[in-house]
Amino acid sequence: MMDEVRDKVVEIIAEQALMEPGDVRMDMTLEDLGIDSLGLVESIFAIEEAFDISVPFNANDPESSDFDISSVQAIVDAVQELVAAQHQK
Template identity: 50%
Template sequence: MTVAERVIALIAARALADPAAITPGMTVESLGLDSLGLVEAVFTIEEAFDITVPFTPNEDGPGGFDVSTVGAIIRGVEGLIAAKAA
């Protein structure tokens, strides 16, 4: 399973959605995740990949982790995994 597939599966589980229906361009809001659901998804992603996501839900941008779309989350996770491996 690729990083993208795992991230989509984890987000789908939190959103109670079919992973096959989730595309990178979708927003978490379009999946029905509120801010609490997003935080829970981020925690799940951190645990699954053994990474720390620099994400503060009440602040825009200072952590440098974009949660605007599923694709942005995937790219962020891939970047954190690469940085951890370096």
């Protein structure tokens, strides 16, 4: 299940970065990928839709959010936690 979450998140991020998923490394930042704040918001919406979750994210001030966007791995980890929490309900 978690591998599926990782793969889908990478696919969404890669699409936003206009890259192939295989070219996205887990240690890359959004800046490395060329994703700006609008691209980030679009990615968050796509992630929410794909997993039927609500991401606690403030696009105006990402530093004040509990949702870590410092790297692809951080985003994957945060989404996996949200998906796991949703399945516990």
